[in-house]
Amino acid sequence: MKKAVVGVIAIILVIPLLVVILFSGGGCADGAEPGPSDPGLKDDAIGNGADQIPEKAVPWAEKAANSGKYRYSVAFVAADMFAESGFDPAAAVGDSNGGTKGLTQINNANWKHIYGHDWNADEDGNGTPDIEDPLIHAEYAAKLWDEQIDQIHKFKKDNPDSGAAEASDLELLLVAHNAGFGRVESYPDIPDSTRNTYIPKITKWAKRWGGLDIKKTNVGGQPKGVDAQAGGDVVRPQKNSDLNLGPVKPHVQEAAEVISEEFGITDIGGYRSSGSRDPNGHPAGLAIDVMVPLDGKGKKQGDEVAKYVIDNHKELNVKYLIWYQRIMNVDRGETKWRGMDDRGSDTQNHKDHVHISFNASDDGDPGEAKGGGSVDLPDECPAGGGDDAPKGGKNKPGPWGGHDNGRIPTDELKAIPWAKDEYLRSDATDSLIKMNNDFKKKFGTDMGITDAYRDYEEQEYLYKTKPPGMAATPGKSNHGWALAVDYGTGINRFGTPQHKWMKDNAGKYGWQHPEWAREGQKNAEAWHWEYYGLDK
The missing domain is CATH 3.30.1380.10 (Muramoyl-pentapeptide Carboxypeptidase; domain 2)
Structure with a gap:
């Protein structure tokens, strides 16, 4: 259960990263958006009111939005959870078919199919059935939706003259979930309760919380690329387009544009909230990832970007950067790299992107940044924690590395x-x-x-x-x-x-x-x- 709280405060600003990259899911209906265009949650969407999303539920909705092969709008996920369970992870409803459970109300047959274990399974041993664990349920709800979306795409493609071919993916997903896939095939002939109660309720809250029109929205694939900092998606703009970093801070946007112009790089990731454990980085709009090819030319280009950022860290207002399995906290006055442990892949070791984190204040002036580079950048750097690494020996848990409790990147x-x-x-x-x-x-x-x-x-x-x-x-x-x-x-x-x-x-x-x-x-x-x- 506890993972429902990770990053709650950090993601209150939340979630418009979905607008950055659109991938078509295939079989899009005319008049519907071609991918996961998510306007994000509105400022008043989250709170303790009866018409708001509880803070604890935001990570649950976000988990489902990011766990499948398709990207789902967070407002849509939240609206579905609200309609199905009132955001109660342990909600259960009995019916003649055995009933449904959890945030999105999944029956035992579907849960066993998608999860591999039945309702009573507690695979992580935390004392709560996994179907009632909000983050586990959210993850596998998305995978179940993926299967239904695949069916929907295939049916729409194979039956271009059907009623379903003119409907959006999200509306048909609700039909399939509430009334069975057979009703997708017979659309618009669906049960009155689905048409007049279920779909309007979810449509209302998705619109209210995120400005999302379910009847005009299809789904597309998840963005490619992984941010090694916390295991989530790098927000990558389309190549050769204006930088679209999501809701980053203005001085971060300006710094990214200066770096992009200096090196001709437009493949730069920005805001990302999913899975992050560093609330002062991507989720706060205070970090970017400058992507480079994973080859010799990319290594040289990354070195040049890193030198430029280090030499201009005051003008760019940089806090720290990570490149090629090394980290440098320039805001602490560091001028030498510290090694970073091997994390298992080139992306996780920051060999295909320079990660740059910025200070929250906007004291710098990116327009004053100048070319050049004088800081030593060795080809390789031994793994390890450098000066921040704890000393060996037996010590009771306490402060280390100059960090505050709970504020460790x-x-x-x-x-x-x-x-x-x-x-x-x-x-x-x-x-x-x-x-x-x-x-x-x-x-x-x-x-x-x-x-x-x-x-x-x-x-x-x-x-x-x-x-x-x-x-x-x-x-x-x-x-x-x-x-x-x-x-x-x-x-x-x-x-x-x-x-x-x-x-x-x-x-x-x-x-x-x-x-x-x-x-x-x-x-x-x-x-x-x-x-x-x-x-x-």
Whole structure:
């Protein structure tokens, strides 16, 4: 459940990244938009009112919007969740066919088909059936929609004279979901409840929250490219077109245009909200990715861009940049690169793009930037954390690298390979990988990870919503140092073989179960373990 809160504060501004790249999904009807043109959520769409989207539900809608092979408007997803479940992840409705469950109300047969397990499955071991876990449900709802969209595209293509051929993808998707695919084939002959109640309700809220006209909107494919900073999509404009970076800050737009003009590069990504763990970067409109070819010429061009940005960082108002598996915090006065751990791919190692993060203030003057470049840029740089890397040895979780609790850029952390969107400090992740290998040999499965690094915004949310004593004061959580993990898969229950294994073995890898969390304590948490490291 907890992932529903990640980046909530950061994405309140939210989501017009979908307008940046349009890919046709095929079989588009005349009069309908050819792809996922999403005007974004309106300023008053999110809040606590009866006619607003709850803050907690924004990441759920965003998850579905970005999880399939097709791109779905966030306003559409939110409207569907509202109509189907009232944003209640545990909502269940009985009927003669066995009923439906979850945010988008999926029946057991469809859930088992798309997810591979039935309604009662709890694969991540967090105590909640996966169909009721909002982010899991959202992800697989999108995959189910993908299958229906494929059917819709094929039917429209094969039956150009049918009523469905003149309808939008989104309207037909609602027909298929509410009344069955047979009603797509008979469209516009559909049940009165679908025509007069279900579709109008979702249409109303999609229009109100995002200005989206469902009856005129088709869907298209997801944008290509991955932003290594947090695993989400790079927002790429069409080649040889004016830069369209999404809702970035004006000084970021200006800096990007200066860089584009200087080097003739128009393939530049900007705003991106999905999956980000750095709320002060892409989601805040304060970061861009300057794309270069993944070859010798691209390496040379990336070097030149990086030199230019470093030499003009004051004029461009740059905070830090990442290029070729190296990072430099120029706003701290750094003039030498620090190595970055190998993240497994050229994109994740920033070898096909220069990532540039900007300060929130607009003190610089991009128009004053000048060509040239004098900072040493070696061909290769050894992996590692440089000056920000923690010193070896055994230490209780606390401050490191000059960071504030919950304010650590994802680029200075290392992803847990088998747990999507979960990060720790690099040495903690390395030790966890070793421990997981041995755990898997014993129990035949990876260690379930329900929470690792917790940014400040997530801490605030949990502090407000959890019972007293169940969440640390914001800014004081050991999760905020990227040195704590909450586990599932049996570790989360006292007395299980998995928990006993942890008690016997975790210390060998530098992990400890803090005394306050042990069995018998007032706020005992079987699932919470912290990384102390090992004596050298």
